Amino acid sequence: MGETIRLKGKFSKKLKNRRVRLLIHALSLIFAFLIQTSVFPLIPFLAESPNLLLVLTFSFGFLHGNLPGMLYGLFAGLLMDMFYSGPFGFYSFIFLLIGYFNGFFNRFYYEEYLTLPIFLCVFSELIYHIYIYTFRFLVRARLDLPYYFAHIIFPSTVFSLIVTVFLYRFFFSANRRMAD
Amino acid sequence: MENRKSKYVFIVLSVFCVMMIVLSSVKDGLMNPIRNTIGYVLVPLQEGVNRVGFGIYDQLRERKSLKEQEEQNKSLQEKIDVLTEENNVLKQNSEELKKLRELYSLDQNYLQYHKVAARVIAKDSENWFQVFRIDKGSRDGIRVDQNVMANGGLVGIVTDVGLNYATVRSIIDDESRVSCMGIQTSDNCIVAGDLKLYEEGRLRITNMKKDAVIQDGDRIVTSNISSKFMPGILVGYAIGIEEDEKRLMKNGYLIPAADFNDLSAVLVITDVKSDQFQTKDSSGAEPAALSETNPESSAGSSAAEGENVPVVEAGSLPESSSSEGSETSSGESAESSAPQ
Numbered sequence: 385m386g387e388t389i390r391l392k393g394k395f396s397k398k399l400k401n402r403r404v405r406l407l408i409h410a411l412s413l414i415f416a417f418l419i420q421t422s423v424f425p426l427i428p429f430l431a432e433s434p435n436l437l438l439v440l441t442f443s444f445g446f447l448h449g450n451l452p453g454m455l456y457g458l459f460a461g462l463l464m465d466m467f468y469s470g471p472f473g474f475y476s477f478i479f480l481l482i483g484y485f486n487g488f489f490n491r492f493y494y495e496e497y498l499t500l501p502i503f504l505c506v507f508s509e510l511i512y513h514i515y516i517y518t519f520r521f522l523v524r525a526r527l528d529l530p531y532y533f534a535h536i537i538f539p540s541t542v543f544s545l546i547v548t549v550f551l552y553r554f555f556f557s558a559n560r561r562m563a564d
Numbered sequence: 565m566e567n568r569k570s571k572y573v574f575i576v577l578s579v580f581c582v583m584m585i586v587l588s589s590v591k592d593g594l595m596n597p598i599r600n601t602i603g604y605v606l607v608p609l610q611e612g613v614n615r616v617g618f619g620i621y622d623q624l625r626e627r628k629s630l631k632e633q634e635e636q637n638k639s640l641q642e643k644i645d646v647l648t649e650e651n652n653v654l655k656q657n658s659e660e661l662k663k664l665r666e667l668y669s670l671d672q673n674y675l676q677y678h679k680v681a682a683r684v685i686a687k688d689s690e691n692w693f694q695v696f697r698i699d700k701g702s703r704d705g706i707r708v709d710q711n712v713m714a715n716g717g718l719v720g721i722v723t724d725v726g727l728n729y730a731t732v733r734s735i736i737d738d739e740s741r742v743s744c745m746g747i748q749t750s751d752n753c754i755v756a757g758d759l760k761l762y763e764e765g766r767l768r769i770t771n772m773k774k775d776a777v778i779q780d781g782d783r784i785v786t787s788n789i790s791s792k793f794m795p796g797i798l799v800g801y802a803i804g805i806e807e808d809e810k811r812l813m814k815n816g817y818l819i820p821a822a823d824f825n826d827l828s829a830v831l832v833i834t835d836v837k838s839d840q841f842q843t844k845d846s847s848g849a850e851p852a853a854l855s856e857t858n859p860e861s862s863a864g865s866s867a868a869e870g871e872n873v874p875v876v877e878a879g880s881l882p883e884s885s886s887s888e889g890s891e892t893s894s895g896e897s898a899e900s901s902a903p904q
Contacts, residue, residue: 414609421697422614425687433689450570458577465595466602467686468695468724468731472595473584480581484574516692521738521759531760536691 409444409456416440417463434543435509437464439551441479442486442508446501450487457483478515482508498552505548509541596726603701603726607685611699614685618828677794679713679831680704685729687827694737694757698830701728705834709792714830717821718742718799721792722832730832735799736762736824743790744769744799747783751776755784755799755818765819769802772814778802784818794837 416436424433437460445453460483461476468475486504493500517532526532588595682698700706702725712719712732720740724731735742740757753772761768772778782802788795798821805816 414606418606418609418613420689421686422610423617424689425696435690450567451573454570454574454577458581461581463602466599466606467697468688468693471585472588472599473581477578477581477585480574480577484570487570513692520692524739526738526759528760535760535763540690 410459413437413440413456413460413463417460417467421467433540434547435512435540436547437479438482438508438512439505439544439548441483442504443501443548443551445483445486446489446493446504448487449490450484453483453487453490454480455483457481474519478512482512498549501548501552502545505545506541509544510537513537513540599724600726603729607697607699607701607726607729610685610697611683614683677833677835679833680706682706682730682830682832684827684830691759692738694734694740694762694824695723696732696734696827698730698732698832699728700832701726701730703727706730706832707834707836709836709838711786711792711794711797711833712830713797713822713833714827715822716798718786718793718797719822719824719827719830732830734824735820736767742793742799743787744784745787746776746778746802747785749777750787751778752787752789753778753784753814761817766803767800767818767820769805769816769818770813772805772816774807774812774814776814778805778814778816780805780816790837792837794833794835797833 420433420436441453441457441460444456448456457479458476461473461479464475464479465472486508489500489504513536517529517537521532584595680700682700682704684696685699686697688695698706698712706722706725708722708725710722712721718735720732720734720737722730723733733740734757735755736757738757738759742755743752744755745752751773753776754770756768756770758766758768769778769784778784780803784799784802786793786795786797786799800818800820803817803819805814807813808815
């Protein structure tokens, strides 16, 4: 009897925890979006800014698996689609893809092991930029990929990498605290 | 098990996304209700974040050395003297121009467009696209295809409008094309944004006829044959005009008049070019279109009415023209109809 009550209590606590976690993730997504669109462009000496939404999406996939990563990516992409005119779903699709595929690396996830996240960050950034290049620039016969690589893709990747490294330190500690 | 489930979900969601892309490409404005709803929630947040950011940035900027400010003040004072004198001359000229225009009944008065000021609240942080968002929307009379100016030069065009926000594509965006002309000779050309040239602060000028006489340093303004841009807005200055290799066309570069690195406030021109076609094409829709573009009757609107009255008469509709005249009830329209 006492056993079941204790189990019930544990269950509801778990549910509540889950809800809080969901709320935190949703807030982090919106916060990142606001920072990326309304604060970074203001800073005059920052010619290129990190793609926070992308970093969050691939991290989420990597930390929590395919399904959550995919959903997180979908919502990040929807936010981007809300912001830009143009075909709706363009960003949703690529973010969905990135969230999903990074979820496969979830089984190799060890704390304090930074090599894999760095590799994934570079890989995701490249996929993301090549996607944009192919569908928005190549189709209009802009063929000079090396130039775009040197001036947009490479700086953006470096910035995102820096953010990733900092964020992972934070993520690890936050995750540990949430698990407790 | 878990893996297979997520695979199915992935496939379903991907198909959903691709379908959305196709659907929204085929039918414009399909997603506007959703965009509006989200914008309604997010835009105030963006504004708030933006204001905080600006506050901090302004405080930092205030610490700029006083000496620098004083020097600037001095040079500005000198500039004011020069400009005042210039202004006096220009005022005289403009009076003269006014009289001449009245004589020629030139009703298209450039640079008398109605404008609304707006703040830039968000920008694309990646360098692929040059789009930004302003804090005025359909509630403030902003509509798609309205032109946007800053620092006296053309900045871009509204591509997307929500209730309390609008998205603007800059002319430096890679996809932007503006039909322009030289101010001296009215030779037409296309000013195109180019991602590669943007870093040097330039745009590309193309499709200029070989015998066009646009030279380096000429002012380039929006053309009167453009379908989306109001005529006569300064875009920038031509530079490096040369014949292309095939000796068929002339190409060159353009230094924009507006400063794109420091855009915080812009002016949106509330007149839309396509309205002008409407007023000329269909006499039936005229009064509605007029009241839409010019809610308050000012000098500009009376000039526009003067333009429209003869068109109605040309359509041989005497009753409607008389009703039109009584509606506008301005001496100018009576005058312009009298000689015919």
